[in-house]
Amino acid sequence: MSQAIINFFAFLPDWLEVFIISAIPIVELRGAIPWGTLVLHMPYLQVFLLSWLGSIIPAPFILLFLPAVLKWMRGTKIFGPFANWLHTRGMKKSQKITQYKFWGLMIFVAIPLPGTGVWTGCLAASLIEMDFKRGMLSVILGSAIAGVIVTALCALGLMAVGG
Numbered sequence: 001m002s003q004a005i006i007n008f009f010a011f012l013p014d015w016l017e018v019f020i021i022s023a024i025p026i027v028e029l030r031g032a033i034p035w036g037t038l039v040l041h042m043p044y045l046q047v048f049l050l051s052w053l054g055s056i057i058p059a060p061f062i063l064l065f066l067p068a069v070l071k072w073m074r075g076t077k078i079f080g081p082f083a084n085w086l087h088t089r090g091m092k093k094s095q096k097i098t099q100y101k102f103w104g105l106m107i108f109v110a111i112p113l114p115g116t117g118v119w120t121g122c123l124a125a126s127l128i129e130m131d132f133k134r135g136m137l138s139v140i141l142g143s144a145i146a147g148v149i150v151t152a153l154c155a156l157g158l159m160a161v162g163g
Helices: 002-008 014-022 028-039 044-056 059-074 080-098 101-110 118-127 132-160
Strands: none
Touching: 014 028, 014 044, 028 044, 028 132, 044 132, 059 080, 059 118, 059 132, 080 101, 080 118, 101 118, 101 132, 118 132
8 A cells, every 4th residue: 555655646756755755644754765765766865854854744733633533533423433443543552652751752753663653653642642842842853763763774775785
């Protein structure tokens, strides 16, 4: 599915493609950085910055509006099951974060694995009722760390294959 999403944006200029891909849930910068560096052969710093900015653009909207949207969805028959699944998933993730709040959320978002990015981090921050400013800062820093890790892994991968 990630590949289908990425291919959908192939008509865009490379920089915009990387930026938009990094804002997509699940894919985020974990998919945009390898795409930009390994497939599009863009400079590392440019890909990192575009991916990082693209990944954090949705954060304030998620933090501000997700709790109300989830509450509304849970009250409907059509969206209720999905909202309940999302809430349960978020609660599982947030239990690990609750003890350390700011630092826990930052580390959670910084781990470059699927399901630990900005979208899930914002969901967890909303569920544990973290202050908006602290939640934003934590997610921004965590995303930057994840971006550095993924960029370094891509550079090492290219070096290993002689690229």
